[in-house]
Amino acid sequence: MYRFLLAVMLALTSAPAWACSCIPAKGWVSEAVADHVVFVGTALQTTFQPLPDGDGRSIYGQAVTKFEVNYPLQLMNESNAFVRHQQDGAACGMNFNMGDPTLIIAWKPNDTLLTNSCSYSIPNILIKDWLVNGNDFDLPTYEDCNSDDVKSVELEDRCKVTGWDADRENYKKWNDWLRQNGVTN
Numbered sequence: 001m002y003r004f005l006l007a008v009m010l011a012l013t014s015a016p017a018w019a020c021s022c023i024p025a026k027g028w029v030s031e032a033v034a035d036h037v038v039f040v041g042t043a044l045q046t047t048f049q050p051l052p053d054g055d056g057r058s059i060y061g062q063a064v065t066k067f068e069v070n071y072p073l074q075l076m077n078e079s080n081a082f083v084r085h086q087q088d089g090a091a092c093g094m095n096f097n098m099g100d101p102t103l104i105i106a107w108k109p110n111d112t113l114l115t116n117s118c119s120y121s122i123p124n125i126l127i128k129d130w131l132v133n134g135n136d137f138d139l140p141t142y143e144d145c146n147s148d149d150v151k152s153v154e155l156e157d158r159c160k161v162t163g164w165d166a167d168r169e170n171y172k173k174w175n176d177w178l179r180q181n182g183v184t185n
Contacts, residue, residue: 020092022118026141029130032122037106037113038074038131040183041067041081043096048087063087065096067104070183073131075108083113092116101183103127103174123162125170128177137161 025032046065067081083106086093094117096102103124106113122139129135138158145159160166 020090020117022092022121024142025121026139029122029126029137029139032139033074033105033127033130035107036074036119037076037081037104037108038127039067039069039076039081039104040071040073040101040178040181041069041104042101042183043067043098044080045098046087046096049084063093067102070101071178071181073128081113083115085115089117092118101178123167123170124174125177126161128174 044066046063048063062084063086065083065085067083069076069079069081081104083104087095094115103120104113104115105119105127106115107119108114126137126139130137139162140155140158144155145163161170
């Protein structure tokens with residue numbers, strides 16, 4: 001019986017343990033996306049690339065999604081891009097719908113584009129507004145927006161733009177902008 005319990009415990013602890021936890025973006029949008037590659041792209045294909053664990057077993061890994069670059073916004077000069085990412089939500093993974101235009105925000109260490117769900121803590125419409133129109137935005141902290149004593153009308157207005165209620169409107173504006181710029185399925 002003890003051998004069985006030991007075997008179960010070892011099996012459960014031998015796989016990598018992940019829990020996605022993102023620090024909410026705060027400060028100026030321009031600072032948050034500085035040095036990031038940003039583009040609107042259409043996902044064409046995703047492949048899985050297993051990575052060996054400490055014992056040489058290929059039990060986890062990263063996906064690589066190939067994108068057609070529809071609209072380069074920052075630091076992107078290619079017509080296609082390969083972006084590495086996790087797929088598991090617990091590892092801050094991303095799953096892209098093939099054929100759908102998507103805003104990609106990635107960093108580029110060692111000539112490899114990487115992204116995760118934490119890269120999307122800023123509303124897309126604010127990133128577009130900075131990169132396309134030059135309008136910067138000071139993101140309030142989560143604590144500021146949930147405080148009972150909002151200190152100014154300006155803070156209240158900024159919290160409305162980044163709040164849950166604004167997400168639906170921002171999503172509609174973002175999709176309208178994509179269609180107006182010819183980025184469609």
